[in-house]
Amino acid sequence: MRRLPIYFLIDISESMVGEPIQQVEEGLATIIQALKTDPHALETVYVSIIVFAGQPKTLVPLQEIVSFYPPKFPIGSGTSLSKGLGHLMYELRSNIVKTTYEVKGDWKPIVFLFTDGVPTDDTQAAISEWKNNWQRTANLIAVSFGNETDTKLLGQLTENVLHFKNTNVQSYKEFFKWVTDSIKTSSISVENNSSGFELAKLDGETISKIDLTKEEPNKQYVDDNYVVLSGKCQNTKRPYLMKYRKNIAPSIYAGIELASKNYKLVGAYQVDNNYFELADNSNFNNKVNTEELFGAPTCPCCGNQIAFAVCVCQKIHCIGDEQISTCPWCNNQGSYGYGEGGFDVNRTQG
Amino acid sequence: MEETKRYLQSLLFQNKIDIPESKQTLFEDFINNENNITAVKIIKEKQRMIMQNWNLKNRIDDITHQSVFLPNGTVNKIYEAKIDFAQLGWIDFTSFEIQNLEETGLTFDHDSKLLFGIPIISGDLKIKLLFKIEGESEETPFHEKIMTVIVNPDPKSLWKNIESDRNAPFAKDDHVAISSTFLDKKIVVASKRGRSHANVGSFREDDFAFKNLDSNGWSVLGVSDGAGSAALSRKGSKLACDTVVDYFEQNLDKENLKDFDEILLEHYKKTDLETSKKISHFVYNTLLKAAHFVNQKIEEFAGNIDEELKKFHATLIFALVKKYDFGYAILTFGVGDCPIGLLNKDLTEVTLMNFIDVGEFGGGTRFITMPEIFQSEKLSSRFGFKLVDDFSYLMLMTDGIYDPKFVVEANLEKIEKWNEFLSDLKGNNQDNSKVDFDDENGDVAAQLSNWMDFWSPGNHDDRTLAIIY
Ligand SMILES: [Zn+2]
Numbered sequence: 137m138r139r140l141p142i143y144f145l146i147d148i149s150e151s152m153v154g155e156p157i158q159q160v161e162e163g164l165a166t167i168i169q170a171l172k173t174d175p176h177a178l179e180t181v182y183v184s185i186i187v188f189a190g191q192p193k194t195l196v197p198l199q200e201i202v203s204f205y206p207p208k209f210p211i212g213s214g215t216s217l218s219k220g221l222g223h224l225m226y227e228l229r230s231n232i233v234k235t236t237y238e239v240k241g242d243w244k245p246i247v248f249l250f251t252d253g254v255p256t257d258d259t260q261a262a263i264s265e266w267k268n269n270w271q272r273t274a275n276l277i278a279v280s281f282g283n284e285t286d287t288k289l290l291g292q293l294t295e296n297v298l299h300f301k302n303t304n305v306q307s308y309k310e311f312f313k314w315v316t317d318s319i320k321t322s323s324i325s326v327e328n329n330s331s332g333f334e335l336a337k338l339d340g341e342t343i344s345k346i347d348l349t350k351e352e353p354n355k356q357y358v359d360d361n362y363v364v365l366s367g368k369c370q371n372t373k374r375p376y377l378m379k380y381r382k383n384i385a386p387s388i389y390a391g392i393e394l395a396s397k398n399y400k401l402v403g404a405y406q407v408d409n410n411y412f413e414l415a416d417n418s419n420f421n422n423k424v425n426t427e428e429l430f431g432a433p434t435c436p437c438c439g440n441q442i443a444f445a446v447c448v449c450q451k452i453h454c455i456g457d458e459q460i461s462t463c464p465w466c467n468n469q470g471s472y473g474y475g476e477g478g479f480d481v482n483r484t485q486g
Numbered sequence: 487m488e489e490t491k492r493y494l495q496s497l498l499f500q501n502k503i504d505i506p507e508s509k510q511t512l513f514e515d516f517i518n519n520e521n522n523i524t525a526v527k528i529i530k531e532k533q534r535m536i537m538q539n540w541n542l543k544n545r546i547d548d549i550t551h552q553s554v555f556l557p558n559g560t561v562n563k564i565y566e567a568k569i570d571f572a573q574l575g576w577i578d579f580t581s582f583e584i585q586n587l588e589e590t591g592l593t594f595d596h597d598s599k600l601l602f603g604i605p606i607i608s609g610d611l612k613i614k615l616l617f618k619i620e621g622e623s624e625e626t627p628f629h630e631k632i633m634t635v636i637v638n639p640d641p642k643s644l645w646k647n648i649e650s651d652r653n654a655p656f657a658k659d660d661h662v663a664i665s666s667t668f669l670d671k672k673i674v675v676a677s678k679r680g681r682s683h684a685n686v687g688s689f690r691e692d693d694f695a696f697k698n699l700d701s702n703g704w705s706v707l708g709v710s711d712g713a714g715s716a717a718l719s720r721k722g723s724k725l726a727c728d729t730v731v732d733y734f735e736q737n738l739d740k741e742n743l744k745d746f747d748e749i750l751l752e753h754y755k756k757t758d759l760e761t762s763k764k765i766s767h768f769v770y771n772t773l774l775k776a777a778h779f780v781n782q783k784i785e786e787f788a789g790n791i792d793e794e795l796k797k798f799h800a801t802l803i804f805a806l807v808k809k810y811d812f813g814y815a816i817l818t819f820g821v822g823d824c825p826i827g828l829l830n831k832d833l834t835e836v837t838l839m840n841f842i843d844v845g846e847f848g849g850g851t852r853f854i855t856m857p858e859i860f861q862s863e864k865l866s867s868r869f870g871f872k873l874v875d876d877f878s879y880l881m882l883m884t885d886g887i888y889d890p891k892f893v894v895e896a897n898l899e900k901i902e903k904w905n906e907f908l909s910d911l912k913g914n915n916q917d918n919s920k921v922d923f924d925d926e927n928g929d930v931a932a933q934l935s936n937w938m939d940f941w942s943p944g945n946h947d948d949r950t951l952a953i954i955y
């Protein structure tokens with residue numbers, strides 16, 4: 137039997153924290169569930185999930201869908217597309233079977249790349265390796281989540297660059313249905329001796345193809361669409377993230393233009409310790425001024441009123457009513473007062 | 487007493503109240519006050535309780551969010567999974583039970599913590615674990631944790647069998663099975679629509695044709711596999727087989743054949759380079775013309791009805807066989823991934839009569855409808871010739887049989903694999919489905935057709951198998 141290998145290469149940088157990653161998590165589970173109702177897919181599709189933030193990781197090694205169990209997605213710091221691609225190519229090299237005299241080869245593998253941001257590292261080497269060694273042997277579909285992905289860059293990987301408007305739960309559902317349909321059609325078309333890949337019909341509303349000739353390149357190494365701050369809970373010692381989304385509309389109040397750029401709180405989320413494992417090790421020093429941030433969350437781990445206390449070590453943790461707080465990062469003890477005005481805090485790479 | 491003192495001291499200190507020397511006695515009295523002692527005691531207790539409650543809450547939250555992996559099951563297949571409490575760290579459970587198993591076909595054994603049974607419904611079953619942990623009182627209600635057991639559908643149940651449209655152009659039967667004579671031997675052929683086509687009500691794309699050409703003593707058999715991606719391949723494959731039979735019927739001219747009969751006799755008596763060359767020459771010329779003719783005919787047909795040639799893509803293998811006093815001459819040609827196997831009389835040797843076209847990844851085969859095959863340097867490898875005293879089986883098959891039964895090209899060269907295949911045909915299979923190759927068996931076609939219904943996951947192509955025996 138020939139396998140049809142499907143790879144999902146998924147960006148799990150901080151900006152995906154909260155609803156997006158939850159939707160991806162549920163979405164993939166739905167994809168597999170739906171594929172199981174299709175007899176072709178059930179018998180031929182093999183799935184692998186690779187995630188990347190600052191570091192890449194194989195979350196689900198290539199396996200048939202009957203043994204697939206939906207994984208919990210971690211969140212990491214940074215968006216190292218080059219490491220993600222490198223890891224993908226490593227997995228393809230080690231798993232894809234070519235037809236030889238003695239071995240039954242696979243169908244041409246299909247890769248879905250989901251990313252919502254701008255790579256935080258230099259991707260040229262990985263992209264040329266992809267072009268030279270894999271562009272013809274695998275079908276890659278790059279899907280940009282949200283508005284400000286570097287689509288020019290994705291366009292170097294594949295001509296299939298799609299834009300997904302992740303506006304609400306329903307659009308996620310439609311999106312994952314589209315992915316499922318694409319896999320279903322291709323699990324038939326490969327069987328029918330064609331080596332091409334057919335995408336399901338695009339509705340143009342939720343998912344649309346990007347005209348690569350029009351987009352301007354985006355060359356920044358910090359994802360500017362979101363500000364994500366990482367903290368640690370004083371009570372539980374667990375990491376959490378606070379996510380702020382850039383305000384798109386200019387905020388004019390009583391005829392006075394406020395700060396040209398500001399970020400509004402989306403929410404605070406508990407993350408597990410994988411966060412550190414998947415983070416970029418290099419030391420980044422990106423600051424954001426608290427004046428630009430609107431809204432302060434409570435601690436998502438213990439419910440403490442203030443999740444946004446900054447220790448002398450520059451790191452963020454939660455505080456409650458206690459007189460003396462202990463910083464869970466550096467164990468420094470001290471008491472906190474409310475700061476006046478804005479101050480700079482470290483933000484993550486996104 | 488010490489405790490009360492320390493507590494009150496720090497309370498006052500935290501409220502920025504200092505106790506001067508002059509007030510020490512007053513403070514001593516204060517801490518000895520029964521009310522205060524009790525109050526501190528109560529505060530301490532309440533704090534302990536708060537801490538404990540927090541720890542419990544935290545622990546329960548951890549358990550509810552903990553991911554528990556349960557192996558996947560399949561409908562109608564025995565399922566068994568142990569929920570390993572120790573490994574999950576659930577050593578602080580004081581009581582628990584499992585719910586939501588009704589109508590799933592699964593049962594949970596409380597003592598062995600075994601989840602088992604035969605699943606009767608597919609889907610992501612949400613199983614509820616109710617639990618209480620140490621430190622909680624009797625009256626505390628159970629906490630809930632949802633665990634997922636994924637039950638896969640039985641793949642067989644998902645395939646539909648929709649009849650093809652009898653009124654569509656070039657409609658053909660979904661199944662054909664036939665037996666007859668071939669030279670002085672028997673032939674049985676069955677051709678069956680694959681599950682992938684049955685599932686959507688499309689046509690069988692395989693085809694075959696054979697004929698005993700009485701006028702010149704030759705018999706010819708062709709088998710073709712229409713390309714799935716080609717819309718009219720059902721016609722392409724039929725044209726390929728019919729045309730090759732027609733060609734030999736009309737074009738094997740007697741003069742030429744007489745020469746060939748002589749060369750063969752010469753070759754039989756004394757095999758040398760000279761006779762081998764002459765044979766190669768004849769095989770090459772005669773069969774190439776036939777193959778080329780097929781290519782031309784299909785192109786012509788497509789042109790006449792104003793359709794693209796590629797819509798008719800089909801592979802083609804054929805064998806031309808003649809019986810002589812000294813044995814059988816077998817001439818073959820093949821384009822595509824369908825093998826021709828010749829098994830010797832005592833089943834100790836197999837000769838693979840053709841070269842198989844397979845791509846690096848799946849689906850890279852070649853078709854008789856591609857003009858470029860006649861220009862390729864591989865062309866000469868498409869021809870086969872063998873002169874044998876006798877043989878037990880000559881088999882032509884499409885990849886619908888070859889893929890599930892031989893899997894890879896290398897196996898086609900192995901006599902053990904062919905013997906396994908024969909033993910399978912003779913009833914050594916899951917369904918006890920049997921083909922009786924006795925000369926007198928009038929049921930052989932139905933038996934072969936029946937045998938061809940074998941189940942093989944991932945292999946749902948059309949199946950065609952022709953056996954001369
Ligand atoms: Zn906290």
Ligand SMILES: [Zn+2]
Pocket residue numbers: 447448449450451463464465466467468
């Ligand atoms: Zn600190």
